Amino acid sequence: MAWEWIKTFVYLSMCVTSAVGNKQASQKKCADFNNTTWQQYRQGTKLRVQYFLFTRNNADCASLFTQDCLNQTQKHTAYFNSSLPTKVIVHGYRPLGSKPSGMSDLAKALLREEDLNVLVVDWEFVASFAYNLVVENYKEVAVQISELINKLMKHGSTLESFHFIGMSLGAHVSGFVGTQFEGKLGRITGLDPAGPMFKKAAPFDRLDSSDALFVEAIHTDSDQFGISIPVGHVDFFLNGGMDQPGCTHLDLGSMYDYVTCDHMRALSVYTSALNRSCSLTGFPCSSFEKFLAGKCITCEGPFTGTCPQIGLLKSGITVTPLLNHEKVYLLTTATAPYCAHHILVELRVSPLDKSADIQLTLITVGHPETELKLKLNKDEMVYKMVTAHPAQLCKIDSVQVKNTGARFFRQGDIQFAYICISEIPQTRGLAPLCVKNINIGRGGPWSRDFVQLWGVSRDHRSTSSLESKSFWSIILC
Known part of the structure; x- marks a missing residue:
């Protein structure tokens, strides 16, 4: 089964060309993702992780996160403010020659909601190899990120102030960062955490509710690229966690967009939810079939009457102690803002x-x-x-x-x-x-x-x- 997934990702790598467009080319001063080439892939590239910083002062143009961003020695540099919360966005596996999409849109949506630091992790040089090799190395990426967190803590940040948002394989990277800090990170949001090679993994080797004070996951492709088991305190299964509305059409652009539409919907829905144009409310239920049958129409019981919602708040959950692996279901529409x-x-x-x-x-x-x-x-x-x-x-x-x-x-x-x-x-x-x-x-x-x-x-x-x-x-x- 693992080999079939590897072949699928290799096929996608061959189908996808560079995602760099004219708009990005015109913003040469803005920090941008690495782009692994076929030659680098064949030769093997040393693991390299870099970071981009977004703040309200540079929401439209990321700056490369360096020591200057901490010591504020250069006026043109966006400064990291240790007194503010920090969102850390971690992309997932990428087909060779492509760059992560939606990261800057998510950063902008976060900054519209709150004054904070947004760090985007760029680990393209290892994320674009064969999928099985990427899975073997993702923990090393998490260790490097942990070293950065330790450095930021020396400048005044606290573990509780960090909120990791990981897409696909990036969700498991985020989880292992949390493991390094014994689950004391403030929050982790997994956007359709990767399923291949993780569905039977032990909690230590994948995202789990023990990785942060609050862990949530949004499942949109649990029958293909996403994981099918609950991994957080609360797990949102959109439309049952698979076959998202609007993803069955062949006019989605490229073959890659068509194949990954369900998987990437988690990122689109979460970004849209931050705009608060409508609420995305989940209903606790033991199965999607029971939910559709009208047997789970209230939020009494585990959530004491408060329905959990997707967004920056802790899903609207006020119960103490936190629930564990609680599955909630909701239906969405085919287009933004996806609320139904x-x-x-x-x-x-x-x-x-x-x-x-x-x-x-x-x-x-x-x-x-x-x-x-x-x-x-x-x-x-x-x-x-x-x-x-x-x-x-x-x-x-x-x-x-x-x-x-x-x-x-x-x-x-x-x-x-x-x-x-x-x-x-x-x-x-x-x-x-x-x-x-x-x-x-x-x-x-x-x-x-x-x-x-x-x-x-x-x-x-x-x-x-x-x-x-x-x-x-x-x-x-």
């Missing part, structure tokens, strides 16, 4: 003579429609499911249901006692939107419009053969 509103759909069906297939559609004007396909069984009457919708409950204009059973199956009418939709978590006490007594013929569509008037939602119109009663429900957007 979690809608719980509940329906009750009268007894059926035969199983049936239906399609339920949530419609908000100006947004993509949300379609749900559901098989109704003879021995089951009540159904629940969680879906992602781009708009709030109070902005859903209509719900449509269609009996999609095959014609030759001779499926008859379907009688619904009710269909209800509500937004979770139900923290604002909003009543669900419900319609009752619905009859749908075979192949015949049914729809219900919701008219929003002065903060009140009203069941307005039906196209079903059996008219249902009007209702009122207080909805505050």
Whole structure:
């Protein structure tokens, strides 16, 4: 299995060319990542790690982090301020000839949120070799970073002030740095920690909750390049941790973008979450299937009612002592800011003579429609499911249901006692939107419009053969 991963990464290395663009070329004075060449790869390159410093004074142009950044001897140098928190960004494995993407965007997003030091670790000279060789050497990279942390502590920094953000293999590098300091680093965020050669590794050899005072991980590709097991105090599994929305299209640019889309989504989502345009809230649950089945719609229990969120805060977690390897699930959209509103759909069906297939559609004007396909069984009457919708409950204009059973199956009418939709978590006490007594013929569509008037939602119109009663429900957007 390991050899198959090695061959995959070698293939990607051959597919990818240099990521240096005109914009980077025009900023020659800004520090930039090393770019390992094929000749260096064949000859073997001595391990070399360098660091870039971003502050609010140079958020758009990284400076090479040198001793001058500590002793403030040169006016043109961005200074490291030991009295401020420090974010350390560590990239992961890179195909030969490419440079890490998204690092400067993440640094800028962090600086918009808070006045701090942002150090970006450049270990390209070792990260671009064959994957198995990179894994063999990642601990040496972590040791070099640890030496820098010790030097910064002599200038006034504290271990608690360091927050490591590691992408893929960089998450395990960050974890081993934490191991060097006996888990006393302030925080580690693993962005889809690498899975190949780590899924069966001992906690000492990979990112683990013991590596910092607070460890979190965001999983987006656990069936391919990411790790599938929980590794932090809290682990966010986006869309079940695999197959991210929008990553199934072939028009993503290069073959590399297509293959790594799920894996890199963790970085994109985390960067987007820092802008606070919307919340990315996770729900604790034992499995993704149970979450989708509507069995985990609150944050009672392990989080005492506070749903954990992706972002700079400690995921909104206030429980003490911290939980360990707690899995939380959430759904996202295909594009930034990736936030989706979690809608719980509940329906009750009268007894059926035969199983049936239906399609339920949530419609908000100006947004993509949300379609749900559901098989109704003879021995089951009540159904629940969680879906992602781009708009709030109070902005859903209509719900449509269609009996999609095959014609030759001779499926008859379907009688619904009710269909209800509500937004979770139900923290604002909003009543669900419900319609009752619905009859749908075979192949015949049914729809219900919701008219929003002065903060009140009203069941307005039906196209079903059996008219249902009007209702009122207080909805505050």
